[in-house]
Amino acid sequence: MEIGLLHLQSIGIDTIAERVRCLTGWLLEELLALRHGNDRAMVRIYGPATTQARGGTVTLNLYDRRDICWITAASRNWQVRKNISLRTGCFCNPGAGEIAKA
Numbered sequence: 181m182e183i184g185l186l187h188l189q190s191i192g193i194d195t196i197a198e199r200v201r202c203l204t205g206w207l208l209e210e211l212l213a214l215r216h217g218n219d220r221a222m223v224r225i226y227g228p229a230t231t232q233a234r235g236g237t238v239t240l241n242l243y244d245r246r247d248i249c250w251i252t253a254a255s256r257n258w259q260v261r262k263n264i265s266l267r268t269g270c271f272c273n274p275g276a277g278e279i280a281k282a
Contacts, residue, residue, distance in 0.1 A: 200236040207238055216245040 188196065208229060214222035227241040242250040259266060 199232050204234065204238065205231045206275050211238070211240060218245055220245060220247050 204252045208225065208231070211223045211225065212221075212229060216222060220243065222243055224239075225244065228234040242255070244250055255266070
C-alpha cells in the first residue's frame with residue numbers, strides 16, 4: 181500500500197482529478213453518440229451529460245432499437261459471449277432500479 185500512496189503523492193491529487201474528469205468526459209461523449217440503425221439512442225445517462233457538476237461515476241441504462249430498456253438478465257448471455265462484465269443495480273439498493281424505471 182505504501183508504494184501506491186507514494187505514487188499518488190508524487191503525481192498529485194489535482195492530476196488525478198483532471199485525468200478522471202477527462203476520462204469521464206470522453207466516456208459520456210462516446211456513450212451519448214451511440215445510436216441504433218433507426219437513429220434511436222442506445223444509452224440514457226442519469227445526471228449531467230457533461231463533466232460540469234459530475235464526478236467519475238456514470239449511471240446509465242441501455243436500450244434496444246425498439247427503445248426498450250435492456251434488462252441485465254436478458255443481456256447476460258450477450259455479456260458471456262463478448263467476455264465482458266457490466267456492473268448492475270441501482271446503487272446497491274435492491275428494487276431501486278425497478279422504481280427508477282417506473
